[in-house]
Amino acid sequence: xxxxxxxxxxxxxxxxxxxxxxxxxxxxxxxxxxxxxxxxxxxxxxxxxxxxxxxxxxxxxxxxxxxxxxxxxxxxxxxxxxxxxxxxxxxxxxxxxxxxxxxxxxxxxxxxxxxxxxxxxxxxxxxxxxxxxxxxxxxxxxxxxxxxxxxxxxxxxxxxxxxxxxxxxxxxxxxxxxxxxxxxxxxxxxxxxxxxxxxxxxxxxxxxxxxxxxxxxxxxxxxxxxxxxxxxxxxxxxxxxxxxxxxxxxxxxxx
Amino acid sequence: xxxxxxxxxxxxxxxxxxxxxxxxxxxxxxxxxxxxxxxxxxxxxxxxxxxxxxxxxxxxxxxxxxxxxxxxxxxxxxxxxxxxxxxxxxxxxxxxxxxxxxxxxxxxxxxxxxxxxxxxxxxxxxxxxxxxxxxxxxxxxxxxxxxxxxxxxxxxxxxxxxxxxxxxxxxxxxxxxxxxxxxxxxxxxxxxxxxxxxxxxxxxxxxxxxxxxxxxxxxxxxxxxxxxxxxxxxxxxxxxxxxxxxxxxxxxxxxxxxxxxxxxxxxxxxxxxxxxxxxxxxxxxxxxxxxxxxxxxxxxxxxxxxxxxxxxxxxxxxxx
Ligand SMILES: Nc1ncnc2c1ncn2[C@@H]1O[C@H](COP(=O)(O)OP(=O)(O)OP(=O)(O)O)[C@@H](O)[C@H]1O
Ligand SMILES: [Mg+2]
Numbered sequence: 293x294x295x296x297x298x299x300x301x302x303x304x305x306x307x308x309x310x311x312x313x314x315x316x317x318x319x320x321x322x323x324x325x326x327x328x329x330x331x332x333x334x335x336x337x338x339x340x341x342x343x344x345x346x347x348x349x350x351x352x353x354x355x356x357x358x359x360x361x362x363x364x365x366x367x368x369x370x371x372x373x374x375x376x377x378x379x380x381x382x383x384x385x386x387x388x389x390x391x392x393x394x395x396x397x398x399x400x401x402x403x404x405x406x407x408x409x410x411x412x413x414x415x416x417x418x419x420x421x422x423x424x425x426x427x428x429x430x431x432x433x434x435x436x437x438x439x440x441x442x443x444x445x446x447x448x449x450x451x452x453x454x455x456x457x458x459x460x461x462x463x464x465x466x467x468x469x470x471x472x473x474x475x476x477x478x479x480x481x482x483x484x485x486x487x488x489x490x491x492x493x494x495x496x497x498x499x500x501x502x503x504x505x506x507x508x509x510x511x512x513x514x515x516x517x518x519x520x521x522x523x524x525x526x527x528x529x530x531x532x533x534x535x536x537x538x539x540x541x542x543x544x545x546x547x
Numbered sequence: 548x549x550x551x552x553x554x555x556x557x558x559x560x561x562x563x564x565x566x567x568x569x570x571x572x573x574x575x576x577x578x579x580x581x582x583x584x585x586x587x588x589x590x591x592x593x594x595x596x597x598x599x600x601x602x603x604x605x606x607x608x609x610x611x612x613x614x615x616x617x618x619x620x621x622x623x624x625x626x627x628x629x630x631x632x633x634x635x636x637x638x639x640x641x642x643x644x645x646x647x648x649x650x651x652x653x654x655x656x657x658x659x660x661x662x663x664x665x666x667x668x669x670x671x672x673x674x675x676x677x678x679x680x681x682x683x684x685x686x687x688x689x690x691x692x693x694x695x696x697x698x699x700x701x702x703x704x705x706x707x708x709x710x711x712x713x714x715x716x717x718x719x720x721x722x723x724x725x726x727x728x729x730x731x732x733x734x735x736x737x738x739x740x741x742x743x744x745x746x747x748x749x750x751x752x753x754x755x756x757x758x759x760x761x762x763x764x765x766x767x768x769x770x771x772x773x774x775x776x777x778x779x780x781x782x783x784x785x786x787x788x789x790x791x792x793x794x795x796x797x798x799x800x801x802x803x804x805x806x807x808x809x810x811x812x813x814x815x816x817x818x819x820x821x822x823x824x825x826x827x828x829x830x831x832x833x834x835x836x837x838x839x840x841x842x843x844x845x846x847x848x849x850x851x852x853x854x855x856x857x858x859x860x861x862x863x864x865x866x867x
Binding site: 342344363364365366368369373374376380381382383384385386388389392393394396397399401402403405406407408409413416417418420421422425437438440456457460 | 719722723725726727728729730731733734737738740741742743744745746747748749755759851852854855856857
């Protein structure tokens with residue numbers, strides 16, 4: 293079943309066409325990689341999916357409904373969660389509270405319920421803390437729950453972003469360079485984590501420059517260059533594709 | 548830890564309840580002002596401290612609450628305290644109306660626009676807008692508040708009304724802070740894009756911070772009108788907004804004890820040094836600059852929320 297489908301998506305900034313007529317599908321339960329040289333338009337595609345930008349043209353269909361023009365928070369509650377290329381945590385709040393932000397969209401109590409501290413509100417708060425701890429345990433950060441986010445190591449901050457996204461109970465998780473700044477050991481653990489996410493029923497779409505990670509974990513790969521899709525297929529085919537090799541010539545040394 | 552703050556509040560309550568018995572009328576009136584500014588500060592704290600929205604026009608909401616009470620009381624003789632919810636409503640609705648188009652503005656821009664809003668309201672009041680605000684002279688003859696036929700008249704009586712209101716406010720706002728709502732305000736203050744990307748309707752929460760903050764300021768306006776029995780635009784000048792803003796930042800933005808201390812220092816302390824009234828501005832200025840350099844969180848900065856973690860295993864590990 294197709295979970296997400298991008299149809300002829302175009303986005304330009306002034307004279308620059310950052311995303312040019314891009315179409316691809318993400319099947320439910322799969323792990324899909326989006327790769328391409330620097331400035332190819334990968335992050336822009338993510339920003340289009342999450343509603344941060346509005347496409348000039350094209351359609352984004354999630355679960356059979358168009359999500360173009362929906363505000364970001366609404367798209368999150370529909371079931372798409374993301375992490376950011378440059379870490380965007382709530383640095384001065386605790387690790388637990390960072391994850392609680394993800395629980396927010398699955399909670400209901402408003403300001404009045406909070407002031408009156410209704411039983412339903414108390415119960416909801418308790419359950420949210422449990423769920424947040426569950427997400428932290430999933431990524432292995434449960435012992436750091438009370439730390440401030442800014443005191444975590446770089447690799448752990450990336451994991452915290454994943455936990456926060458996970459707390460929104462997404463169907464589709466999109467990760468923008470999750471291994472950025474991680475060492476080899478952390479990257480290895482990340483690969484296991486991504487597979488565990490998928491085993492939990494979450495579909496994963498990820499951008500990554502670390503080719504060994506992409507080749508090992510992704511079932512399908514979409515390649516962008518200068519905003520346009522130049523290839524799509526299974527890892528082995530992508531590796532052998534002359535167009536992809538050409539696009540990566542000279543930029544591949546960070547493998 | 549929770550127990551210690553509880554005892555502190557309890558001890559504070561006993562001292563406060565006894566205060567009018569040992570202080571003269573003048574000092575009771577000073578404490579009345581401290582109490583009112585503390586509530587105003589707490590209401591502004593939601594907007595400035597928690598949501599991180601710089602609002603230097605809070606006196607506008609205070610004014611609207613006061614004028615709502617004054618107009619309806621002097622024209623229709625509705626008891627002032629009955630008008631409390633209405634003062635909250637008009638101030639809240641006004642906030643809803645003006646905040647909607649401006650909340651997307653960032654930091655300094657928002658700050659400038661709120662200064663403008665404060666001035667527009669004040670000038671509209673001076674110009675006797677709709678012919679009901681009494682122009683520069685304001686409105687006279689507002690009734691004293693009554694509770695079950697008991698008329699509140701002396702400062703000592705107002706003292707209990709104001710400080711009870713303050714205590715209720717602290718109680719409710721503390722709960723509000725420690726909730727999904729309070730957290731949402733903090734998320735958007737820390738990083739709006741990340742908050743929205745985590746599923747928080749940031750525009751809604753910014754608006755709600757303004758509405759609740761304004762509604763509370765409107766209620767203080769109501770009590771102010773009843774206490775003075777006469778109100779005029781000059782009570783709601785830019786300077787009032789500056790005082791409220793300063794006491795929040797100085798005391799500790801996002802921190803209830805901080806705001807209470809801020810009100811005591813900014814409103815109460817100058818009374819101790821009447822002789823240096825002229826130096827007041829200079830002292831404020833120096834204190835603010837020092838604060839910005841040495842203690843950006845204020846004198847009593849906000850403390851992180853605490854959560855009861857259900858798993859004993861995690862709790863044991865966290866303790867070194
Ligand atoms: N808000 C914006 N305004 C103007 N130009 C932008 C904006 N966002 C992205 N661009 C441009 O669009 C192009 C694609 O950027 P994008 O961030 O999507 O690339 P990317 O594939 O994620 O690159 P990287 O691998 O370096 O993260 C770049 O040339 C970038 O400068
Ligand atoms: Mg990018």
